[in-house]
Amino acid sequence: MEIKKISSSATYPVRHEVLRKGKPIETCQFKGDDDENTVHFGLYQKEQLIGIISIFKEPSILFLEKNQLQIRGMAVLEEFQGKGFGAELVKAAENYCINLNVDLIWFNAREKAVPFYKKLGYTSIGDSFLIPEVGIHFVMYKKHTKE
Numbered sequence: 001m002e003i004k005k006i007s008s009s010a011t012y013p014v015r016h017e018v019l020r021k022g023k024p025i026e027t028c029q030f031k032g033d034d035d036e037n038t039v040h041f042g043l044y045q046k047e048q049l050i051g052i053i054s055i056f057k058e059p060s061i062l063f064l065e066k067n068q069l070q071i072r073g074m075a076v077l078e079e080f081q082g083k084g085f086g087a088e089l090v091k092a093a094e095n096y097c098i099n100l101n102v103d104l105i106w107f108n109a110r111e112k113a114v115p116f117y118k119k120l121g122y123t124s125i126g127d128s129f130l131i132p133e134v135g136i137h138f139v140m141y142k143k144h145t146k147e
Helices: 008-019 085-099 111-119
Strands: 002-006 039-045 048-056 068-076 104-110 123-131 135-143
Touching: 002 085, 008 039, 008 048, 008 068, 039 085, 048 085, 068 085, 085 104, 085 111, 104 111, 111 123, 111 135
Parallel strands: 068 104
Antiparallel strands: 002 039, 039 048, 048 068, 104 135, 123 135
């Protein structure tokens, strides 16, 4: 297993398969994908890209912390789910954020992914909400204290 930085367009095949199945490939391009402060990581097993995660410098009005980053597009190909790869991707993203002295990481989690993120120490806030054509989501976050 290897996790390394990848381009935004390299995320599209996994985003499409896991997050936008049956929708046009253009729906895999997220606003801010190519901003200078956005970074994308890919998880490879035997040269095959099996998981992705993206980090955006996007604050949420729900939190007071000044230095926030948002995780988006976390996905692991279905046949590799439930094997710990997603947790490795989230930990890699967290380490990247900690190195930037981030105070808070937040994201919109699909309803079915909430238990996964809770196991990783994330907390949900507020009520569920619907992202049209994607599904029910919850805002989740984790604060990072300076040591």
